[in-house]
Amino acid sequence: MAGKSIYSQKVMDLFLHPHNAGEIKDADGVGEVGNPICGDLMRIYIKVEGDKIVDVKFQTFGCASAIATSSMITDLAKGKTLDEALKITRNNVADELGGLPPIKLHCSNLAADGLHEAIYDYFKKKGKTIPPELEKEHERHAAESKETEETHETL
Numbered sequence: 001m002a003g004k005s006i007y008s009q010k011v012m013d014l015f016l017h018p019h020n021a022g023e024i025k026d027a028d029g030v031g032e033v034g035n036p037i038c039g040d041l042m043r044i045y046i047k048v049e050g051d052k053i054v055d056v057k058f059q060t061f062g063c064a065s066a067i068a069t070s071s072m073i074t075d076l077a078k079g080k081t082l083d084e085a086l087k088i089t090r091n092n093v094a095d096e097l098g099g100l101p102p103i104k105l106h107c108s109n110l111a112a113d114g115l116h117e118a119i120y121d122y123f124k125k126k127g128k129t130i131p132p133e134l135e136k137e138h139e140r141h142a143a144e145s146k147e148t149e150e151t152h153e154t155l
Contacts, residue, residue, distance in 0.1 A: 006101045007064060007065070007068075007100075007101070008097055008098030008099055008100075009098070010068070010072075010096070010097050010098045011064065011065065011068040011097050011098065011100065012064070012068075014067070014068035014071040014072060014097070015064040015065075015067050015068045018058075018067055018068070018070070018071040019071045019074060019075055020056060020057045020058060020071060020074035020075070020078070021057065021058060021059070021060075021070075021071070022057045022058075022059070023043075023045060023057060023059055024045035024046070024047050024055060024056075024057050026047075027045035027046060027047060027118075028046055028047055028048045028122045028125065028126075029045070029046045029048065029118040029119055029120070029121040029122030029123075029125065030043060030044070030045050030046075030117075030118055030121050031043070031044045031046075031113070031114040031115060031116065031117025031118030031119070031120065031121060032044075032114065032117065033110050033113045033114045033117055033141060034110070034145075035110060038062070038063070039061075039062070040060070040061065040062030040063065040066040040110055041060070041061045041062065042058060042059070042060045042061075042062070042066065042070055042110050042111065042114040043058065043059045043060070043114070044056065044057075044058050044070070044073065044074070044111075044114035044115050044117070044118045045057045045058070045059075045118065046077070046115075046118045046119065046122060048082065048122055051081050051082050051083070052079065052080070052081055052082075053077050053078060053079065053080055053081075053082065053085055054078075054079075055078070056073075056074045056077045056078050056115075056118075057074065058070040058071070058073070058074055058114070063104070065100055065101075065104035066110065066111075068097060069093050069094075069097065069100075069110065069111035070111050070114070072093050072096050072097055072111065073088065073093055073111035073112060073114065073115050075096075076088050076092065076093065076096065077115055082119055082122070085115060085119060086116060086119060086131070086133075086134060088112055088115060089112055090109045090111075090112045090113075092112070093111050093112055113137070113141060116134060116137055116138075117138065117141060119134065120134050120135075120137075120138045
């Protein structure tokens with residue numbers, strides 16, 4: 001490839017050699033998010049012991065940025081408490097990657113959102129109190145998913 005890449009070296013490294021790719025068969029929580037415009041789809045799996053994320057994996061269908069951000073979110077979340085993991089933001093993901101092209105920033109959104117959805121799923125399955133901010137975020141994702149489904153039905 002001639003010329004300078006629009007991606008940082010970190011993005012390229014994680015795209016070509018992603019960390020924590022795969023599925024956790026007996027996951028405690030699974031978050032699935034997608035972007036109907038670009039077609040990216042992410043599934044984030046978490047394994048929790050006590051209140052700590054002891055394992056996290058991802059399956060992503062998408063571009064280089066989607067794969068790199070999925071890998072990065074797993075690196076950032078592994079070993080964190082659930083509260084610490086909920087504080088991982090979209091900007092944290094992009095910053096840790098050395099930035100993303102503006103047109104690809106939605107990928108960092110998906111990665112952070114997927115992790116938060118996995119934590120939501122864990123809380124729901126375990127009958128734990130869901131923090132109000134996480135509940136609002138989940139409701140927003142549910143509305144977006146419904147809108148996407150309705151759009152696809154009309155096509």
